[in-house]
Amino acid sequence: MTRRIERAMTLPRRGDLSVTEVCFAVGFSSPDTFSTRFTELVGVPPGGYRRDHSQTGTGIPSCLAEQVTRPVKNQGARAR
Template sequence: MDTSRTHPWLRRVRDRIDREYGKPLDVEALARAAHIPAGHLSRQFRTAYGMSPYAYLTARRIDRATLLLRGDLDLEAVCRAVGCATLGVFVTRFTELTGLTPESFRSGLAGDPAGSVDGPGAAAAAGIEAMPVCLAQRVARTVRNQEAPARHRPLT
């Protein structure tokens, strides 16, 4: 496959997800805008970025939610701001990706004067707002619990 033609449209799709994560987006809509079949988009996106477009969108929404939870917005307002369909879906995805519920993430921030949280969400809570988006996403990228490395226990 000719990467000179592939990468620009993949970057446009990724950039659109980064810009419009709060809006209803699905793979079909992203594929229509890129003028390619949805299956092709999913395969190429996964090859280029290591995750499906939906997983990238979800991770982007949760990354943003970790920043919004530092403010005064209530949980439903954060859920709406990041484009999640329902509060239940938001709480489930947040917990899957960070290992903490939104409430425990927020209470961890309130209990620590430095505003940090121990655990997978710590990088997102450490004041990354001033970083460029591309760097902040690498630093604060959430990791699904099943992707997190397992702790090795000695057999004895």
């Protein structure tokens, strides 16, 4: 699930796909489920993320952009 959401986070930056298209591209069959899971892991709904990050990563290699924007599953956990 986390990998699907990570992939979904990279697609809106291109700006050519709608949220629904991203949902199906990463393997979800329901836009509602996609939106719920995305919001749980990322902290903002996919539409808001797309709006805020559509140009993020311009000029940055995709491998670095993915690493920097990777969602943190359990943000309340203490670091070890």
